[in-house]
Amino acid sequence: MLQFLLGFTxxxxxxxxxxxxxxxxxxxxxxxxxxxxxxxxKKPPSHEMGSQTTFWIF
Known part of the structure; x- marks a missing residue:
């Protein structure tokens, strides 16, 4: 609760x-x-993977 109040302030x-x-x-x-x-x-390059499954790394 204190963290919220400090962040809000x-x-x-x-x-x-x-x-x-x-x-x-x-x-x-x-x-x-x-x-x-x-x-x-965020958008992966569309030309590199073709129709293969694209894996996202976050």
């Missing part, structure tokens, strides 16, 4: 700081780029 403080001191449209663009990078890393 820290997240709230960081959110308030970002909302006051950063350009939100720029922040949204950065988050979009990060999401694209993560999605690209």
């Amino acid at each position: 820290f997240g709230t403080m960081v959110g308030m700081y970002l909302a006051q001191n950063c350009d939100i449209s720029h922040l949204a663009k950065e988050l979009g780029e990060i999401k694209k990078d993560l999605d690209a890393k």
Whole structure:
């Protein structure tokens, strides 16, 4: 319970700081780029394995 409260409080403080001191449209663009990078890393190359079963390593 204490860990949740500390994490929630820290997240709230960081959110308030970002909302006051950063350009939100720029922040949204950065988050979009990060999401694209993560999605690209999740997708396996389709040309290497062909019709064989692909195994995911997490």
